[in-house]
Amino acid sequence: MDYPQTIREKILSAPDSCGVYLMRDCLGRVLYVGKAKALKKRLLNYLGRDLGGKTQSLMAKVADVEFRLAPNEAMALLLEFKLIHEFNPRYNTSLKDDKSFPFVRISREEFPSIQVTRKKLDAAGRYLGPYTNAKLLKNALKIIRLEFAYRTCRRFPKQSCIYQKINLCPAPCIGKISRKAYKQRIDNIILILKGKGDLLIRKLTKSMQDKSLTQDFEAAARMRDQIIILSGMSGQLNDSSCKNELELLARSLNLKKPPIRIEGFDISNLSGSQAVGAMVSFYNGQPDKNNYRRFRIKSFSGIDDYKMLAEVLRRRYSRLLKEKKALPDLLLIDGGKGHLLTAQAELKALNLHIPLVSIAKEKENIYSSQPGKLTVALAKDGPALNLIRRVRDEAHRFAVGYHRLLRQEDLFR
Numbered sequence: 001m002d003y004p005q006t007i008r009e010k011i012l013s014a015p016d017s018c019g020v021y022l023m024r025d026c027l028g029r030v031l032y033v034g035k036a037k038a039l040k041k042r043l044l045n046y047l048g049r050d051l052g053g054k055t056q057s058l059m060a061k062v063a064d065v066e067f068r069l070a071p072n073e074a075m076a077l078l079l080e081f082k083l084i085h086e087f088n089p090r091y092n093t094s095l096k097d098d099k100s101f102p103f104v105r106i107s108r109e110e111f112p113s114i115q116v117t118r119k120k121l122d123a124a125g126r127y128l129g130p131y132t133n134a135k136l137l138k139n140a141l142k143i144i145r146l147e148f149a150y151r152t153c154r155r156f157p158k159q160s161c162i163y164q165k166i167n168l169c170p171a172p173c174i175g176k177i178s179r180k181a182y183k184q185r186i187d188n189i190i191l192i193l194k195g196k197g198d199l200l201i202r203k204l205t206k207s208m209q210d211k212s213l214t215q216d217f218e219a220a221a222r223m224r225d226q227i228i229i230l231s232g233m234s235g236q237l238n239d240s241s242c243k244n245e246l247e248l249l250a251r252s253l254n255l256k257k258p259p260i261r262i263e264g265f266d267i268s269n270l271s272g273s274q275a276v277g278a279m280v281s282f283y284n285g286q287p288d289k290n291n292y293r294r295f296r297i298k299s300f301s302g303i304d305d306y307k308m309l310a311e312v313l314r315r316r317y318s319r320l321l322k323e324k325k326a327l328p329d330l331l332l333i334d335g336g337k338g339h340l341l342t343a344q345a346e347l348k349a350l351n352l353h354i355p356l357v358s359i360a361k362e363k364e365n366i367y368s369s370q371p372g373k374l375t376v377a378l379a380k381d382g383p384a385l386n387l388i389r390r391v392r393d394e395a396h397r398f399a400v401g402y403h404r405l406l407r408q409e410d411l412f413r
Contacts, residue, residue, distance in 0.1 A: 010065045011047060014040040015289065016401060019069040020079045022087075026063040030087035035076040035132070039067055058091050073133075074140035081131055082195025101130030102137050104193055111172035111182050113151045114189070116141070128193050140193075147226055148189050197230050204230070224383075242285035245383040249330075252384045254370045255355055259330035260284055263316075264395035265343075266334040267308045268402070269297075277312035278399035281328070282391055294402045306342040309333065313346045321350065332391045333358040337374075340367045359392050 014021075016038050023032045036042030046059055068083075070076035084092050100118055106126040107113045116138055120127050131137045151169050153161070160176075163169035170177040170185070177185075191200040204223045211220035224244075246258035262282040269275035281291035295312045313331075320327060331347075331354055333339045340358040347354055356369035357376070366376040366388065378385040 004063070007062060007065065008047065011040070011043040014043050014065075014067060015069065016040050017069050018073055018076050019067055020076055020083060022066040022068070022083065023058065023062045023091075024064045024066065025061045028064075030083070030089045031061055032058055032089050032091040033080055033083045033087065035070075035073070035080040037073055037076075054091070072139075074136045074143060077131055077133055077136040078140055078193060078195045078197075081129070081193075085194075101132060102134040103127045103129035103131070104137070104141070106186065106190070109156065110179055111151060111156065111177075112186050113153055113156075114141070114186075115152060115154070128190065144189055144192055147230075148185050148192075150185065150189060192230070201227055201230050245285050245387045248382070249384040249387055252376060252378055253330075253355065253357060253368050254373050255330065257329070259328075259355070261326070261328040262330045262332055262391055263328040264332040264334070264391035265309065265312060266392075266395040266399040267305050267312070268396075268399040269303065269308070275303075275308055276399060276402050277308060278395055278402055279312070279316060280391065280395045280398050282394075285387060287394060292398060294398075305335065306338060309335070309339060309342055310346045313343055314350070317347070317350055317352060317354075321352075327352065327354055330354070331356045332388060332395070334361070334392050334395055336360040336365065337367050340369060344369050357388065359388055364389075 018037050019039050020033060020035045021039055021043060022030050023034075025031055034042070043065065046055070051059065068079060070079055102116050102118055103120065104127070105115050105117045105121070106128070108124050108126065112126075116134065117127075118134075129137075145168050149163075149168050149170050151172065152163070157173045160171045160174050161169070164171040164174075164176070170182065172179075172182055188200055191197065204227050208220045208223035208227065211217070211223065243258075246260070249255070250258045260283065264280045264282070265277065267275070267277050275297040277295035277297065279293040279295070281288045283291075293316065295315060297308050297311060299311045300307060317327070331343065333343050333356065335358050337358070337360075340356055343356050343358070347356070358367045359365070360367070364385075366378055366385075367374055368376050378388070
């Protein structure tokens with residue numbers, strides 16, 4: 001089947017990340033919504049020759065493909081559900097017809113219970129769904145329950161259980177939570193399950209600001225933590241959260257201004273073979289994938305992380321200087337004190353004064369190039385450390401992916 005060149009290019013340029021894709025016709029109407037663990041790999045299947053009749057009919061009408069990223073498959077499932085019910089795509093009819101897809105049942109009790117079921121058992125419950133994958137749905141509920149604990153028992157008990165002890169149930173059975181507070185929690189969970197986490201983030205942000213004004217700082221801190229958790233679920237941070245993280249990071253590292261542009265580096269090699277470097281770019285606290293870069297190590301062979309890092313930094317910033325392009329506000333290195341000193345020496349040779357920070361692998365010790373700040377103590381699981389972790393993890397993922405690609409090319413050759 002022949003496809004327009006624009007569709008081929010769009011699919012070939014798709015990210016390898018987890019997420020959801022929307023196929024639109026020439027009028028911009030959504031024809032189909034699907035999720036994938038790796039978007040590019042999934043979409044390449046549509047360019048194959050052995051397509052079923054329904055898929056061929058779909059692809060004959062597709063004029064554009066849109067991608068929306070998610071941090072994991074469970075959250076992609078919730079996003080898929082939201083988009084299917086928002087756009088009612090013509091080619092997602094199986095969700096409407098097949099009774100075997102799972103639902104979330106929320107009981108209509110004073111303190112509602114939440115379960116996963118494949119049948120609408122009675123009218124005495126509220127049902128959300130259907131969802132396309134029971135396992136992913138259960139994983140999503142596990143993630144949600146860590147921050148928004150709820151009861152799962154089918155009959156309201158007279159005493160607390162093990163879930164109360166491990167903070168997965170607020171124990172309404174023994175009066176540990178009020179009816180109003182529990183209802184608010186269930187309402188928040190419903191918003192997440194409907195894929196409306198961004199709306200909940202806005203609500204929590206306003207409530208957090210109100211609590212701060214009334215000097216209820218403990219409640220404001222709880223809401224701040226929930227915003228960070230929700231942002232991680234949805235794969236993106238709202239403007240307020242990003243600004244908060246960047247300002248906290250600037251204060252912690254003694255920077256003159258919040259680091260709007262952060263570039264993170266990682267080195268990947270297996271016994272010295274196919275050594276590569278990777279650079280990711282974050283703008284305003286979020287990935288800017290158009291500015292990611294990959295490097296094959298050229299100057300030597302063998303195993304020496306420091307030499308590899310020096311080569312990658314030298315190539316990256318000598319090129320920016322030559323092309324007179326803007327420099328980042330902060331560099332982040334995946335490594336310890338030695339990696340930081342190596343990067344510092346390389347920048348000095350280029351006469352550059354970009355602030356540097358590194359994060360060691362095991363204990364996550366933070367090192368900084370700022371005067372008097374070689375070792376930096378950041379609040380555990382606080383916004384500043386979480387931002388550093390996100391940049392580090394993304395750089396590592398990108399480097400390992402490139403290294404794996406080169407190894408596969410070697411095997412094919």
